[in-house]
Amino acid sequence: MTTDHLTAAVRAFAEERDWQQFHTPKNLAMALAGEVGELLAEFQWLTPEEAGRVMAAPDAGARVRAEIGDVMIYLTRLADVLGIDLVDAALTKLDEAATRYPVEQAKGSATKR
Template identity: 80%
Template sequence: MDDLTDRVRAFAEAREWQQFHTPKNLAMALAGEVGELIAEFQWLTPAEASAVMNDPDAGSRVKAEIGDVMIYLTRLADVLGVDLIEAALTKLDDSAHRYPVEQARGSAAKR
């Protein structure tokens, strides 16, 4: 993760984009990229969505959009000083408490 963060930071610095990489702008760009990822699945049946990576063209587009999402999320976390791995693990621990296996198994209900 550190290597990716360093590469994304260096990419932005080489282009002098730090001035544009405010948390608001990065969050908005991230939302836009998530929207582009969602668009790749729009109108697909559940079976088609599950098999999207079997189609070379669609799979390539999905992979590229996931890459964009990861880059913007990495950059946002870097600018805010958030350790992405720590944040994810903390959230996973919180979710484990909120959704104990014995109560949440097989249920999509929110708590």
């Protein structure tokens, strides 16, 4: 499935339920933030090692997968409502980051510029 197919599926889901009236940018951004918070809660208090193995734990892995699904759905819907192409936005941001963090200066360093 492509991002276009996902966008169409999420849009259809909302339209079938007459939810587009509630899908304002503000509401979708707030819902997205809430879902990201639920994803973060799955990692809260885990050590870096435990976090790296979270998908190997059946229950925790299923919860993380579900929360990432929720995040993707809300992000996709928000981008659709705002008329933003997700892939284009991500690739543009990646190009900007490549300029800001050239390999020869950033490799192996977490320092922000």
